[in-house]
Amino acid sequence: MKREIRDRLIIALDVETIERALLLVEQLRSSVGMFKIGSQLFTAAGPEAVREVSRMGVPIFLDLKFHDIPNTVASAAAEAAKLGVSIFNVHALGGSEMMRRALEAAQMAAERGGIARPRVIAVTALTSADQKTLNELGIAESPTAFAVRLAKLAAEVGLDGVVASPHEIRPVRDAVERASFLIVTPGVRPRWTAHHDQKRVMTPAEALNAGADYIVIGRAVLDAPDPARAVESIIEEIEDS
Numbered sequence: 001m002k003r004e005i006r007d008r009l010i011i012a013l014d015v016e017t018i019e020r021a022l023l024l025v026e027q028l029r030s031s032v033g034m035f036k037i038g039s040q041l042f043t044a045a046g047p048e049a050v051r052e053v054s055r056m057g058v059p060i061f062l063d064l065k066f067h068d069i070p071n072t073v074a075s076a077a078a079e080a081a082k083l084g085v086s087i088f089n090v091h092a093l094g095g096s097e098m099m100r101r102a103l104e105a106a107q108m109a110a111e112r113g114g115i116a117r118p119r120v121i122a123v124t125a126l127t128s129a130d131q132k133t134l135n136e137l138g139i140a141e142s143p144t145a146f147a148v149r150l151a152k153l154a155a156e157v158g159l160d161g162v163v164a165s166p167h168e169i170r171p172v173r174d175a176v177e178r179a180s181f182l183i184v185t186p187g188v189r190p191r192w193t194a195h196h197d198q199k200r201v202m203t204p205a206e207a208l209n210a211g212a213d214y215i216v217i218g219r220a221v222l223d224a225p226d227p228a229r230a231v232e233s234i235i236e237e238i239e240d241s
């Protein structure tokens with residue numbers, strides 16, 4: 001069971017330098033299943049960050065949330081596949097054609113390179129968004145209804161899954177029949193940490209019990225004086241729940 005929990009933890013390498021990222025990977029690689037490289041590290045250090053973390057032999061979720069015209073996203077998706085990442089994401093709000101083209105381009109690039117196709121998942125409603133945020137954008141639906149609608153669209157296109165807040169896990173599972181549909185859940189907070197800018201939060205245990213395949217954790221671990229100890233506390237909290 002303990003192994004299983006570890007495999008479902010993704011640590012967000014939201015740091016400024018490759019050196020800091022590699023140190024975290026070294027400290028945490030035996031305790032977590034995957035590492036996420038997002039806008040901060042990628043903007044600071046580029047694809048070299050992905051290559052260097054890959055060299056440590058750990059799976060990577062490339063979180064650049066592609067959202068552009070279908071042709072541009074397809075080209076970026078091919079590059080993500082060529083980097084050999086395990087998962088990358090796009091914004092479902094880019095629409096079905098954009099998502100389909102991303103998937104096809106990733107497939108083609110992987111075949112050409114003789115490597116596994118990364119799983120392509122769609123961001124639904126950001127976990128920092130609440131009703132007010134959606135209203136500002138002219139969206140009257142609740143965050144849950146909005147996220148479920150986008151998850152269904154991603155599933156129809158054939159994407160491998162979604163990024164969704166803890167509160168959307170059960171509604172997405174109910175709405176999408178495919179059992180293999182991945183749900184990756186950020187916006188989780190152990191009992192002992194602040195919520196920061198995340199609005200629709202749950203604890204890691206609640207998110208896993210609700211049916212998340214993976215949970216994404218950043219600041220609760222990155223800001224801790226001892227990141228490895230923080231991960232162990234999270235695992236203990238899950239086991240005790």
Ligand SMILES: O=C(O)c1cc(=O)[nH]c(=O)n1[C@@H]1O[C@H](COP(=O)(O)O)[C@@H](O)[C@H]1O
Binds near residue numbers: 012065196198
């Ligand atoms: O795609 C993501 O990973 C993501 C989507 C989302 O809706 N909300 C969200 O927080 N994330 C990412 O998940 C991580 C959460 O970090 P913490 O809030 O520090 O645990 C950050 O790297 C975010 O960029």
